[in-house]
Amino acid sequence: MKxxxxxxxxxxxxxxxxxxxxxxxxxxxxxxxxxGYYSFDxxxxxxxxxxxxATFGYSAVxxxxxxxxxxxxxxxxxxxxxxRLPWLRPAVEFITLMPLIIPAxxxxxxxxxxxxxxxxxxxxxxxxxxxxLLTCAYVTLALPYMYRAVxxxxxxxxxxxxxxxxxxxxxxxxxxxxxxxxxxxLVAVLSGAFLTFAIVIxxxxxxxxxxRPAFGPYLQNxxxxxxxxxxxxxxxxxxxxxxxxxxxNVLGRFAxxxxxxxx
Amino acid sequence: xxxxxxxxxxxxTFGTTTVVKEVxxxxxxxxxxxxxxxxxxxxxxxxxxxxxxxxxxxxSILVDGQDITTLKPNQRQLGMVFQAYALFPNLNVGDNIxxxxxxxxxxxxxxxxxxxxxxKLIGLPGFERRYPYEMSGGQQQRVALARAIAPxxxxxxxxxxxxxxxxKIRVSLREEIRAIQLDLGITTVFVTHxxxxxxxxxxxIVVMNSGSIEQLGAPHEVxxxxxxxxxxxxxxxxxxxxxxxVDAATGLVDIxxxxxxxxxxxxxxxxxxxxxxxLRPEVLSVxxxxxxxxxxTGTIADVTFLGSVIRLRIALGRNTLSLDTxxxxxxxxxxxxxxxxxxxxxxxxxxx
Ligand SMILES: Nc1ncnc2c1ncn2[C@@H]1O[C@H](COP(=O)(O)OP(=O)(O)O)[C@@H](O)[C@H]1O
Ligand SMILES: [Mg+2]
Numbered sequence: 001m002k003x004x005x006x007x008x009x010x011x012x013x014x015x016x017x018x019x020x021x022x023x024x025x026x027x028x029x030x031x032x033x034x035x036g037y038y039s040f041d042x043x044x045x046x047x048x049x050x051x052x053x054a055t056f057g058y059s060a061v062x063x064x065x066x067x068x069x070x071x072x073x074x075x076x077x078x079x080x081x082x083x084r085l086p087w088l089r090p091a092v093e094f095i096t097l098m099p100l101i102i103p104a105x106x107x108x109x110x111x112x113x114x115x116x117x118x119x120x121x122x123x124x125x126x127x128x129x130x131x132x133l134l135t136c137a138y139v140t141l142a143l144p145y146m147y148r149a150v151x152x153x154x155x156x157x158x159x160x161x162x163x164x165x166x167x168x169x170x171x172x173x174x175x176x177x178x179x180x181x182x183x184x185x186l187v188a189v190l191s192g193a194f195l196t197f198a199i200v201i202x203x204x205x206x207x208x209x210x211x212r213p214a215f216g217p218y219l220q221n222x223x224x225x226x227x228x229x230x231x232x233x234x235x236x237x238x239x240x241x242x243x244x245x246x247x248x249n250v251l252g253r254f255a256x257x258x259x260x261x262x263x
Numbered sequence: 264x265x266x267x268x269x270x271x272x273x274x275x276t277f278g279t280t281t282v283v284k285e286v287x288x289x290x291x292x293x294x295x296x297x298x299x300x301x302x303x304x305x306x307x308x309x310x311x312x313x314x315x316x317x318x319x320x321x322x323s324i325l326v327d328g329q330d331i332t333t334l335k336p337n338q339r340q341l342g343m344v345f346q347a348y349a350l351f352p353n354l355n356v357g358d359n360i361x362x363x364x365x366x367x368x369x370x371x372x373x374x375x376x377x378x379x380x381x382x383k384l385i386g387l388p389g390f391e392r393r394y395p396y397e398m399s400g401g402q403q404q405r406v407a408l409a410r411a412i413a414p415x416x417x418x419x420x421x422x423x424x425x426x427x428x429x430x431k432i433r434v435s436l437r438e439e440i441r442a443i444q445l446d447l448g449i450t451t452v453f454v455t456h457x458x459x460x461x462x463x464x465x466x467x468i469v470v471m472n473s474g475s476i477e478q479l480g481a482p483h484e485v486x487x488x489x490x491x492x493x494x495x496x497x498x499x500x501x502x503x504x505x506x507x508x509v510d511a512a513t514g515l516v517d518i519x520x521x522x523x524x525x526x527x528x529x530x531x532x533x534x535x536x537x538x539x540x541x542l543r544p545e546v547l548s549v550x551x552x553x554x555x556x557x558x559x560t561g562t563i564a565d566v567t568f569l570g571s572v573i574r575l576r577i578a579l580g581r582n583t584l585s586l587d588t589x590x591x592x593x594x595x596x597x598x599x600x601x602x603x604x605x606x607x608x609x610x611x612x613x614x615x
Contacts (some may be wrong), residue, residue, distance in 0.1 A: 026383050157352065158349065159349065160343055161347055161349040164314075164336070164343070164345070164349070165343070165350075165410075166351070166362070167316075167335075168314055168315075168341055168342065168343045168411075168420075169337075169342075169362050169366060169410070169411075170340075170363050170366040171335060171337055171362075171366050179362075180353070184351070184352055186353075189428070196458040258346070259352060259396040260400075261400035261403065262427055262428055262429050263399040263400050263429055263432065
């Protein structure tokens with residue numbers, strides 16, 4: 001074995017161990033609810049907890065809404081900036097990075113100051129209003145990822161020529177985006193969607209401060225009060241997140257294929 | 264009869280540069296028109312203004328009597344084919360061709376029939392389930408053509424539709440485009456920088472240079488009677504002979520020590536003044552020929568075998584001329600360095 005290969009493997013092995021050992025340990029622990037032998041009892045306990053089902057369901061619904069709103073905001077925005085205002089791109093790119101720079105706690109305090117029940121727009125005054133606010137917050141949190149996914153998708157197709165080809169055939173802007181642009185960047189949009197879902201499912205700060213029954217606060221609550229269930233939940237969250245990531249990879253195979261040929 | 268396509272004083276300025284300058288032309292229904300000119304002369308800009316993708320700085324565009332200058336592209340009922348095919352990658356061939364029909368709200372049955380008809384027209388029957396990436400460039404461009412004409416547009420616009428294709432397909436597809444255009448009788452504006460392409464398929468050609476029209480005419484007019492020096496050099500190959508006037512009154516000039524008589528000289532010519540004579544390669548013959556009244560002698564500087572045609576470069580002194588002869592399979596082509604006598608008819612000299 002060549003020495004440089006040895007060192008490569010060593011570094012890889014250390015890196016892998018750094019990720020895998022805690023995961024394996026957590027998994028083992030989650031199986032140890034019964035003394036003396038491994039069982040899935042902690043999982044059964046988690047799944048049978050009605051609060052698990054309720055909070056997970058709630059977060060999943062909020063996640064879906066965040067995805068839909070995110071797509072409706074980001075796809076037309078990226079499309080128009082690329083098509084008509086290309087000089088604006090650096091500014092837009094910077095703005096979409098803001099959610100990574102500004103902590104979520106700042107965002108949520110801003111929301112509470114602005115939309116509290118004694119303000120002109122009392123979003124936090126009702127459950128529905130707060131849910132809308134929460135969705136907006138998640139759209140913002142996912143913006144850096146959604147924007148980049150969509151932008152990368154649009155870079156792979158010639159949106160100007162496709163737009164013009166559709167326009168001259170009689171299509172209006174909504175038809176162009178809906179029938180031509182969106183289907184051609186669907187894979188990129190879905191990868192943005194899975195990232196959004198992964199963020200929403202585990203988010204704690206905003207959901208907790210807006211006092212909504214989301215999955216993140218539930219995880220925290222269980223973590224503080226139980227022994228084995230948090231480990232099981234960690235493994236479940238991990239599987240959901242990595243499942244979402246895996247879907248992005250699988251979808252990559254369906255990306256539009258170039259048809260540029262000279263023959 | 265009023266013109267079908269009427270472009271009046273069309274001007275387009277980007278920032279401070281005017282790329283289309285006061286362009287006017289009028290064409291009849293069913294004509295195949297080419298906009299021909301070097302890269303950057305404003306052909307695409309004119310076509311894009313006709314399509315509605317660019318707004319003219321001034322001027323107007325009328326189609327069938329209707330002023331379309333301010334209409335949106337999707338309201339103009341035109342068809343367009345792009346250089347890069349621009350088929351919708353997410354749609355199969357049938358849906359690509361049927362796109363405009365679907366947008367217009369044509370019922371599915373009728374649409375399918377029209378798509379079938381279009382596929383037959385472009386010689387790709389049975390291809391409706393294929394996707395663009397599964398097809399060759401030539402096939403994709405034919406689908407793009409079918410997509411453009413399927414909604415029966417008032418006019419067909421083509422922007423260098425052949426320049427992304429290999430040479431062989433370029434020639435066969437241009438013939439196909441012309442045949443389909445004649446078949447449908449659709450008024451067509453074709454943009455190209457390739458003079459051979461324009462000459463071979465057009466009813467009339469608009470020769471452009473730096474945003475202005477140099478000449479507008481049928482292919483044979485543009486080629487045989489170029490209006491300007493630019494047209495003469497851009498369309499077809501052109502020889503220029505630098506000569507010296509010997510006697511202006513009788514048209515006697517000196518070409519590298521050989522004295523010949525030419526029919527016309529510029530009014531300003533006087534004895535001893537330099538003068539440029541121009542002529543096409545094909546009006547020159549090797550040896551004497553019936554009707555040729557000017558004979559020159561020189562040596563063969565170069566021989567280019569082009570298949571059916573052999574192009575000779577003939578050195579007279581400081582002037583070198585190109586001459587095209589047909590390839591005769593029974594005799595070997597002339598070789599470099601051989602002395603040669605050439606002749607031409609003085610009426611074929613272009614005085615520019
Ligand atoms: N959107 C634009 N902005 C600025 N300049 C442009 C634009 N489109 C074309 N031009 C310029 O206009 C000139 C003519 O372009 P074009 O019509 O594409 O020429 P052609 O098709 O004859 O090659 C070129 O110099 C080009 O750089
Ligand atoms: Mg062009």
